[in-house]
Amino acid sequence: MTLDLTGLTTGPAQTRGSLRLVPLLRDKPVHGLRLDRRAHHEDVVDVGDGTYYASYIPHAYVLRWTGDDHATAAYGTRLAAAKADKADRERPARIPVRATRRMARRTGRDRLRFLPLHLAVEGYLALHFGGPEILWEEWSRRAVARGLSPREEAAYLGWSVPGLDDALRVFEIHPGQCGVAVYVADALASVFVVPHPGDYRALHPTLVEDLYGELVHRHAAAGLPAAALTDPIDPASVSSLADLRAQAERRRRRWAEFHDGTMAAGLLDQEDLTWETVQYLDVRGVPEAPSYSLARFLPPFVPRRENHIGEAILDRDGRVAYLKTFRLSETQVRRGFLLRTLAAHGWRLADAAAALGQRESELAMRLNSLGFGTLLHQHVLDRHRAALRR
Structure with missing residues (x-):
């Protein structure tokens, strides 16, 4: 199963230094689905089987699904005075460690709270987490008793990717924009898709709080520029405003085909993705309402190729309503490849x-x-x- 981005079209890219942001547009929002965020202070998650997952968690997403398209207010926000007291402005010196329950947890009949991208990262960390199933003479007793625990991986916070905060601040948000593909020196770093343009406008600034891989950080720190991708219009082919409009539309289509078929092919053309459904999101009592599922995926772990992990909300036909991806480093790909090879041959x-x-x-x-x-x-x-x- 590949990623099905039906309903999303590629808009004109914007470039700043090594950063290239490619907007993803919808003609119509996804029916009955809205996404907000809730600030988080917990940094440890009880996975539910006695395992605890510790990571940087800036906020959770709150998904609300209904049987209609009525506007919904943000969940978990509050009004604050323009001039807050000093006590309200100051943050505590330290935050106690508290455990939140589950990566994805229902908080109401039609509401789901989940940790963005952490669902995908947890799926990667859990890859053959239990270790060898049979205690061959090579494996230590620790391998059987504890498996790969503790298992940890490194990532970079978006604030530490040079130029990303400036690019997100100055780049234009297009009408109908419901997502973005982030490139650093034309290496695909992440794809982010939401159901509604209003959701994207609210969540666009949170991209600097996301996790990014080693390759992305290295390219940005090196200052590698994004390639100049131009497709000039021949003045001889334009004799009227209609000709100019037709030429511009032709180049938009050409750019979209080039982006989807070449630049993003490493993600979109992956055919051996392994999917795991985390939650089903049916609207109870509304038979005609759409149904969705929250799932995560792992790549085939082919060395020296692009490999992305991610999470998505899919409709019953497998089309993407929400998507967030993370590009693995070559070392992380080799770890996944080696674990799968060992498991396939009985360790x-x-x-x-x-x-x-x-x-x-x-x-x-x-x-x-x-x-x-x-x-x-x-x-x-x-x-x-x-x-x-x-």
């Missing part, structure tokens, strides 16, 4: 090494370099290290 090092076309000692050292060395007995690591030296 036997010799079989996995043969499938990868390398020696068992090389695979053991590869596991160690990717941070999985503690899963192996120390004497096994020492033996393989000595074998490679010989």
Whole structure:
């Protein structure tokens, strides 16, 4: 199953330094679905099976679905005086650690609170989290007792991506815009889609609070410029305002085809995505109302290719109403690829090494370099290290 962005069209890109933002437009908002945000102070999530997930969590999304398209007010906001007291302005010196329940949790009949992007990251961290299913002689007892716990991955806050805050502040929001594709030095960093233009206007500033991968941060820090993608109009082909309008429309279509078929192909053309449904969002008592599902996906983990994790709200036909993606670094891709290869071969090092076309000692050292060395007995690591030296 690939991502189905039916209903979204690609608008003209805006470029600033290494940043390129490509707007995604809807002719009609998604029926009966609205998305707001709620500020969060918790930074630990009880996953529900005795596992706790700790991360930077700036806010949660609150999804409201109804059987009609009536306007809905933001949930979880308040009015504040123009001149607040000093006590109201000051933040506490430290925030106590509190656990919120679940990544996605219903807070009403037609309301769901979930943590944006953390659903996708949790899915990646949970990849073969339990470790080896069979205690072969190579694996330590810790590997069977604790698996990959604790499992951690690094990401960069949007504020630390040079130029992103300025780009989001000065770029124009188009009429009907319901999403954006963010590129850094023409590397696709993230895609963000919401159901309604009003939702996007409210959530556009939160892109600087999102998580971004290592490649994105490195390109931005290096100051690599975005390529100049121009398609000039031949003055000889324009003799009237109608000709100019036709030429402009032709270039909009050409740009959309180029973007969807070339620039975003690494995400949109992934055919081996693994999907997991997290919540079903049916409107009770309204048979004619649309139904949706909140799901997350993992890529095929093919090294040296683009690999994106993400989460989406899909209608019953699989079309995207909400989407947020995260581009994995090459190291993160290799970790996922190696875990899947081991699991596919019953966690036997010799079989996995043969499938990868390398020696068992090389695979053991590869596991160690990717941070999985503690899963192996120390004497096994020492033996393989000595074998490679010989």
